[in-house]
Amino acid sequence: MSKLIRFELRKIFTTRLTQIALIAVLLLSVLFSFSTYQNKYAFDGVSNEGTGRTAVEIDKSMAAKYEGILTDEKVQQMMSDLVPKSDSHGLNAIYIYRNAMQSAVAARFSDINGNWNGLSVSDVFGKEEIKIGYVDGWLSTSQNIAKVFFILSLVIIIMIAPVFSAEYGGVDNIILTSKYGKTKCATAKVIAGIFAVLMVTAFVAVINILIGFLLYGSKGLDCSILFAPLSFVEGYIPFNITCGTLLKYQIILAFTSAISVAGFTLILSAVCKNQMVALVASATVHVLPIMLPVAETSTLFRFIVLLPLYHSQFLSIMSVEQINGGMLYAIWAIPSALAFLMIGCIASRKAFAKHQVS
Amino acid sequence: MELTTIELTKQYGSKTAVNHLNIALSNGVYGLLGANGAGKTTLMRLLCAIQTPTSGKIILNGKSIVGLGEKYRSLLGYLPQHFGYYPDFAALDFLLYVAALKGLNEKTAKRKSEDLLESVGLSAESNHKIRTFSGGMKQRLGIAQAMLNDPHILILDEPTAGLDPKERVRFRNLISAFSKDRIVILSTHIVSDVEFIAEKIIMMKSGQIIHFGKPHEITSEIDGQVWECSVPTNRAEQYTATLNISNLRNEENGCTVLRVIAEDTPIANAVKVQPNLEDLYLFYFKGENDR
Ligand SMILES: Nc1ncnc2c1ncn2[C@@H]1O[C@H](COP(=O)(O)OP(=O)(O)OP(=O)(O)O)[C@@H](O)[C@H]1O
Ligand SMILES: [Mg+2]
Numbered sequence: 001m002s003k004l005i006r007f008e009l010r011k012i013f014t015t016r017l018t019q020i021a022l023i024a025v026l027l028l029s030v031l032f033s034f035s036t037y038q039n040k041y042a043f044d045g046v047s048n049e050g051t052g053r054t055a056v057e058i059d060k061s062m063a064a065k066y067e068g069i070l071t072d073e074k075v076q077q078m079m080s081d082l083v084p085k086s087d088s089h090g091l092n093a094i095y096i097y098r099n100a101m102q103s104a105v106a107a108r109f110s111d112i113n114g115n116w117n118g119l120s121v122s123d124v125f126g127k128e129e130i131k132i133g134y135v136d137g138w139l140s141t142s143q144n145i146a147k148v149f150f151i152l153s154l155v156i157i158i159m160i161a162p163v164f165s166a167e168y169g170g171v172d173n174i175i176l177t178s179k180y181g182k183t184k185c186a187t188a189k190v191i192a193g194i195f196a197v198l199m200v201t202a203f204v205a206v207i208n209i210l211i212g213f214l215l216y217g218s219k220g221l222d223c224s225i226l227f228a229p230l231s232f233v234e235g236y237i238p239f240n241i242t243c244g245t246l247l248k249y250q251i252i253l254a255f256t257s258a259i260s261v262a263g264f265t266l267i268l269s270a271v272c273k274n275q276m277v278a279l280v281a282s283a284t285v286h287v288l289p290i291m292l293p294v295a296e297t298s299t300l301f302r303f304i305v306l307l308p309l310y311h312s313q314f315l316s317i318m319s320v321e322q323i324n325g326g327m328l329y330a331i332w333a334i335p336s337a338l339a340f341l342m343i344g345c346i347a348s349r350k351a352f353a354k355h356q357v358s
Numbered sequence: 359m360e361l362t363t364i365e366l367t368k369q370y371g372s373k374t375a376v377n378h379l380n381i382a383l384s385n386g387v388y389g390l391l392g393a394n395g396a397g398k399t400t401l402m403r404l405l406c407a408i409q410t411p412t413s414g415k416i417i418l419n420g421k422s423i424v425g426l427g428e429k430y431r432s433l434l435g436y437l438p439q440h441f442g443y444y445p446d447f448a449a450l451d452f453l454l455y456v457a458a459l460k461g462l463n464e465k466t467a468k469r470k471s472e473d474l475l476e477s478v479g480l481s482a483e484s485n486h487k488i489r490t491f492s493g494g495m496k497q498r499l500g501i502a503q504a505m506l507n508d509p510h511i512l513i514l515d516e517p518t519a520g521l522d523p524k525e526r527v528r529f530r531n532l533i534s535a536f537s538k539d540r541i542v543i544l545s546t547h548i549v550s551d552v553e554f555i556a557e558k559i560i561m562m563k564s565g566q567i568i569h570f571g572k573p574h575e576i577t578s579e580i581d582g583q584v585w586e587c588s589v590p591t592n593r594a595e596q597y598t599a600t601l602n603i604s605n606l607r608n609e610e611n612g613c614t615v616l617r618v619i620a621e622d623t624p625i626a627n628a629v630k631v632q633p634n635l636e637d638l639y640l641f642y643f644k645g646e647n648d649r
């Protein structure tokens with residue numbers, strides 16, 4: 001059996017298209033991270049201004065001043081230290097961006113003129129204890145990871161679509177007449193496919209997290225995602241979790257997405273006539289739910305977000321609800337992915353064994 | 359070992375490729391002859407259980423092959439008429455992969471693969487990628503792959519297609535030596551390939567068996583209907599258009615010797631000759647095909 005699995009892994013990783021796709025996802029990971037980093041901008045309100053590394057350093061040093069639990073005193077201090085009142089040129093003060101801390105406090109506590117809007121911490125966040133700090137770097141990383149993981153799900157389709165269907169180009173004759181062709185070989189294909197998917201997902205996740213550490217360090221991982229620059233406030237996850245927790249969920253969701261995609265792609269691979277059809281069919285099945293006109297408030301939405309497309313696009317699934325003990329609804333992605341996988345394994349093996357050679 | 363088909367039928371839509379076919383095969387070499395589209399490949403696929411019959415069944419030693427599953431397939435070796443391969447695998451790797459599929463242990467797999475590459479004349483190329491192989495080399499690799507598990511039932515679909523004469527002879531010798539106590543079925547259009555090694559000939563037409571027997575037995579059917587005659591070369595073409603010619607040979611004196619299949623004397627000076635399988639084949643198929 002292990003011999004058969006090794007042969008299947010070799011077939012998966014020696015496919016030219018798969019190799020190209022894997023290189024592409026790695027290059028994109030690097031590209032997204034570094035371009036986001038380069039585009040960072042910050043101005044400390046006095047003299048220091050810059051992009052890229054300078055910006056990150058300014059943001060980090062500003063954050064260091066106010067680190068800790070968010071209190072009403074801190075809000076007042078930040079409002080007076082950071083939020084400009086004179087040079088708004090008629091622009092709503094909330095939308096003025098000088099640095100991450102300024103944007104964060106303005107987003108929640110400023111009126112259009114840059115004055116305090118009168119809300120207290122508990123008015124905005126309820127009883128939640130909000131730990132503040134430098135979260136901008138990891139939140140950007142998180143956004144990039146979402147893009148990378150979506151691309152990864154397509155790469156996984158490229159990897160898995162040929163697992164059975166490539167044999168239909170003529171080797172099926174030989175495989176299906178051999179002793180283990182309809183049994184152990186089909187199992188080996190499924191195991192190799194899942195193993196390959198898990199390996200690749202782990203690899204891509206590790207690379208992206210490493211790049212995150214390289215660019216932003218470990219600062220901010222224990223801080224709340226709720227006190228963040230304006231772009232992370234509107235339509236973002238409304239729960240008081242830390243950046244570290246956010247990333248943990250995203251990585252879990254990357255894996256659940258990967259194995260769910262592997263599950264249905266295996267089935268399509270076994271039933272489609274050739275690898276091109278399997279590839280196109282799988283990609284369509286994967287992406288199509290984006291067209292579904294389901295409102296976020298509808299109960300159906302809770303089920304739709306369990307589709308793998310929404311795992312990598314973590315915002316929807318992570319915004320559904322917070323269940324007991326700080327756990328998010330998104331945790332349901334795990335049983336759902338296992339179901340996809342189980343059905344995929346069983347159905348694809350059956351379909352391959354029944355395949356009619358022609 | 360006895361392999362039997364009972365009322366075996368395979369339909370593709372309205373086309374019946376194999377039609378209520380009954381045959382009992384015991385150990386020996388069988389030559390399967392038939393025009394294009396006669397149903398040879400379909401019959402072989404059914405025997406290999408890679409197509410499900412529309413009706414009827416296949417029985418090995420009293421048991422349906424459907425129920426035998428792995429047990430049946432472990433006895434089986436199959437060379438498809440057309441097959442795929444992994445272009446980036448070396449010949450030896452490919453055989454090792456098939457050996458793993460056939461459940462051979464590592465040592466046996468290696469030994470058998472190397473032996474067979476030797477037998478089909480590919481040992482020098484064993485580490486070359488299959489994408490660099492010529493058609494005939496791929497075909498020989500296909501033959502080697504079919505024999506890896508010393509199959510008791512060896513099914514070869516046009517094994518000599520693409521082989522040069524030297525390789526055809528090598529193949530015939532390989533099969534003759536291998537076939538003892540086994541069922542070997544091979545289809546071909548080159549009648550001479552089976553004339554000498556096949557103990558029995560199966561002739562198929564429109565999905566049915568029209569002849570089954572030893573080569574000399576079945577040729578006796580057309581005893582007295584094969585003629586040879588000499589005609590001027592410039593008129594030979596005219597005769598080929600009207601007569602069923604199985605062979606034609608130009609002589610130096612401006613004459614052509616025609617081998618004609620006909621019930622009565624086709625041309626005045628014709629003499630009767632001993633029929634061979636090719637004559638019989640032409641007698642039945644007259645250049646037509648079933649497609
Ligand atoms: N997958 C298929 N779908 C539809 N019709 C098919 C299929 N396979 C075979 N046929 C038809 O069944 C008939 C028998 O085909 P088969 O391939 O068995 O012939 P054959 O004797 O092997 O011919 P050849 O000498 O050309 O290899 C043909 O008429 C063919 O068109
Ligand atoms: Mg054929």
